[in-house]
Amino acid sequence: MLHHLEQDAAELKMLLSDTQEFLARASPNIDAADTVSTSIDFKNSYATATRVYGTLNELLGQIRDQLAQKPPLTREEALAKIQSMWKIRKARKQLKALVREVYSSFEDPTTGQTYYYNKYTKETQWTKPTILGHEGLSDPSSRTQKVKVVFASKEEEELFAASKLQAMARSHIARRHMRKLISSIYEKIWDVDSQRFYYHNTKSNEVKWEKPRWVSDEDLLTPRTRFGHLQAEQEKAKAQKARTEPLTPQTAACMIQHAYRHKKGFQNLLKMCREVYVRIYDPEQGLYYYYNTHTKETAWEKPLLLRGVESDVFTPRTQQKKAREENLTPEKAAQMVQRAFRRKRGFQNLLRLCRSVYERIYDPEQDMYYYHNTRTKETTWDKPLLLRGAESDVFTPRTRQKKLQELVSTVNGTISSKLRQWTEEEAATRLQGLYRAKKAKEELNLMLAQRFKKAFDPSSGQVYYVNILTQDVSWDPPALALRGGVQIETFED
Structure with missing residues (x-):
């Protein structure tokens, strides 16, 4: 590896000298009017050569730094060196292609030797450009032709196909592994000003706008997502390690106790947070805000620990209700049931009383119903407040009279049924009901x-x-x- 790096450094020095010499000759004649008209855009070629020169300088500095490092190299360092070597090879090929576009070769009829003509500077020289080395001006890749392979037997063809498939599979696996390595080093970060991603090398702490080669934006992660993946991989590795080790009864008992304490602790923490925070409705904004009863602070955002379906923040009334439920004794529960039953029966009696007072009458002129109070003889277009429900509608005079007749017949039937014999339990229940009714009244x-x-x-x-x-x-x-x-x-x- 060190030998190849030293060889690359030597070639880069030679490339730099040739490129610098080429730029020095080309710079005075950029705006010359008598430039040879060819299909080459010389301004773009000059700009490309300048960029190649800068890239070569940068790569040469990287190689010097790499030569100063001592083996053995880590996987990330080896990857960085491979990338720099690949960039050197690409820059060398790009510079050779540029030189082939600028130079043309001709044979001198007097001497029979080949000389080289620079289309840009109109200069000629007997020596071939150093950058080409042993290659000619014609692109060797253009002379490459696919050779049809002839197989002697079917088995030989199958072996050749199998080797090709294996090479393709190994190439695919290598590229996938390379993408994984690059993704583990680079992360993409969104820049708000330019509205685009830039790429950060977590090993060298370098940033650049160009996306690393061999990876796409889907392969690279943001810092937060990358940190989450690293944590998930660590937890997965711990879980796999724990599964491989056999559990003793003592270890299993400790794990169960730890899980139980963790759950109980989290439940207690939620309970404490519910006791501290209160959810209050703001009628102006039409939203709920959250009030800390200890610090007297308010916030529109729900507390972080309580952002769950089972951990909602209660209103003050719900908090009082929950506190009463937790401190509820059997005697208090019985009293609450009795109170709820009496409340329901009282409301039903109140509705029955209102129905007996009000009646609904149709007005053909207005095509609407109005409501008549049979006690005060008052009328109104609005339905009485207590009767504004589906099960508490106001009857018409005919329906009201029919209901009164049914009520009278029911009362008469009840009076006749009261003549039956009462047991001690029934009599006691009846007396208790009458006493409670009298007290409620x-x-x-x-x-x-x-x-x-x-x-x-x-x-x-x-x-x-x-x-x-x-x-x-x-x-x-x-x-x-x-x-x-x-x-x-x-x-x-």
Whole structure:
């Protein structure tokens, strides 16, 4: 390897001297008017030669650095040297092709010797350009022709085909391995200003805009993706190593305990985060924001640990509900069930009461229904608030009368059924129900008496009723208070 590198360095020095001499002769005559008209673009050729000269200088410096290194080389260093050698060979071929385009060879009829004419500088010389070496001016690759191979037997042809396939397979594997090596060294980074990728060599810390040869953009990864792949490969290697080693009962028990503690610790951490953060709705933005109850900070982004389906952030009401569920005893659970049942039965009774008061009547002129309060004789186009549901519609007068008749017949049937014999358990349950109903009615009447007050209007001389909680006023007393016979107190001056 060192011998070849020294030989390449010597050839590069010779190439540099020839290229520098060629550029020195060509530079004064770039703008000459009497340039020979040929198919060659001499300005582009001169620019190409200048770039080749710069590339050769750079490659020669790299070879000097490589010669200073001591073997053995790592795989990455060997790859870098192979790449530099390939670049040298490519530059040499490019320079030879450029010289063949510039020079032409002619035979002198007097002496019979060959001389060389520079189409660009119009100079002639007896010596062949040094860069060509033992090659002629004609491109040797143009003389190469495919030779048809003749086989003596079928077996020989099959062996030749097998060797070709094996060579193609080895070439494919080598290219794939080369791409893998280059991808392990280079990474692509997005440049926001120029809106394109540049390429970073992680070994030499060099960056360049040109993509490395033999790889595509799909083969190269960004720094974050590359780091993730490296971590995944390390974890995979650890897992494979762990699988190859037989587990003892003690090791297996430790692994199970570790997994259980890890899961419990993560659950406790989620629980602590849920207790700290609260999700609050912002009606102006139409979005939820997250409030830290310890630091009093707010953020639109959900906390990182709680960004999961099973680890959502609760609203303040949901947090209180969850806390009550965790501290729930059997007695409290029974009370909650009873309270929910009584709430449902009370709401059903309230709906039934509203249906018995309101009726829906069709107005043919407006082609709409209006709602009539049979107690206050008031009408309105809006459906009563409590009856704005699919299961709580307002009946027409005919349907309402029919429902009242069914209710009367049901009550009569209930009264007749009450004459049956009661067991002790049924009687006790019935008494408990009546007692709870009486207590609920007393609590409701007390709440109504505390919530509503009546006042005297001096201008009209009438009494109106004030809802202390909502500050609403009405000329009519509350229906529930009127039905329950609640005595509403007067405002004190």
